[in-house]
Amino acid sequence: MNLREKLVNISISTQNETKKIIVDNLLNSFNNNVFLNIEDFSKTCYLSKSAISKFSLKFGFSGYRELINRLKFERENYSEIMSQNLQSKSFAELKNYFIDYINFFDRYEKDLDNVRSLLNNKTIIVSSNQLFEKSKLLYYYLRNNNNEVELSDQLFPNYNVDVNTKDCTFLFFTGGMEVEGIFNLYNKVKSNNKIVFFTSYALSSRIDKYDVKIIFDKDKNSTNIFHRSTIVGYLVSQLINKIT
Known part of the structure; x- marks a missing residue:
């Protein structure tokens, strides 16, 4: 399961309001292909930078920067896969x-x-x-x-x-x-x-x-x-x- 899929699952299942806000905004970043630095992201979420860093650490990353770089990487590969149109290959x-x-x-x-x-x-x-x-x-x-x-x-x-x-x-x-x-x-x-x-x-x-x-x-x-x-x-x- 890739990171985006994990975030989608959390968004659906979590009862934690802070976690849901962070996850939904990360998914918006992925869908819009716009990735903010932690300061701007915290303003978008109306949450502290420490809350976002804590979420990133619990998710297995060294911090927000590593998490967002991972999402960028998946977005780039997602675009590559779609552009190859694998479904149309024989x-x-x-x-x-x-x-x-x-x-x-x-x-x-x-x-x-x-x-x-x-x-x-x-x-x-x-x-x-x-x-x-x-x-x-x-x-x-x-x-x-x-x-x-x-x-x-x-x-x-x-x-x-x-x-x-x-x-x-x-x-x-x-x-x-x-x-x-x-x-x-x-x-x-x-x-x-x-x-x-x-x-x-x-x-x-x-x-x-x-x-x-x-x-x-x-x-x-x-x-x-x-x-x-x-x-x-x-x-x-x-x-x-x-x-x-």
């Missing part, structure tokens, strides 16, 4: 598109074998919001397979992970805008643990120590959310097949 066109991607990612087969071996260690999965559903799928499979595994909680500092952890496998899923917290954690644990990254091309240059790094963008251009979700889902399914 089944054959879509099939060929994804077959081309699958052929490209077959080169990562040995890397996936290495990831499978590293998952024999205690594993801590850490994911950005954009890829959280895919990481959760892998987490539930590993747990049901009796692997020792944890899934990070995005609402806590350091993703609720003990930064003194040693001799574990950290499996990072990184894509989108809200990744600063992940890289802060990575820099604290990379020296004493095995490191696996599923990441975008743009973020890959920030990873200087790793055991396995799989880049899910086919080239230097960012993959839109629709395609990225499908591609990462394919990679996770291939990893699960190797564990089975």
Whole structure:
């Protein structure tokens, strides 16, 4: 579920007046493609900047700026998806598109074998919001397979992970805008643990120590959310097949 969908769900279900005001104004920002700084946004909502910052923190972001950057990113990708008019593409066109991607990612087969071996260690999965559903799928499979595994909680500092952890496998899923917290954690644990990254091309240059790094963008251009979700889902399914 993307951020916009989460906001829509909150708007429908919340009984908290302050939360509803913030959420409805964020959705208006998205729909109108007009994103205000926190000072102007607080005036629009008739709420304090601290109330808006508190909402952003509880939602798993470092602050309002990171939250609004995430919404901007989703808006840009939303426009890209709509402009591509995927609904009008024939089944054959879509099939060929994804077959081309699958052929490209077959080169990562040995890397996936290495990831499978590293998952024999205690594993801590850490994911950005954009890829959280895919990481959760892998987490539930590993747990049901009796692997020792944890899934990070995005609402806590350091993703609720003990930064003194040693001799574990950290499996990072990184894509989108809200990744600063992940890289802060990575820099604290990379020296004493095995490191696996599923990441975008743009973020890959920030990873200087790793055991396995799989880049899910086919080239230097960012993959839109629709395609990225499908591609990462394919990679996770291939990893699960190797564990089975």
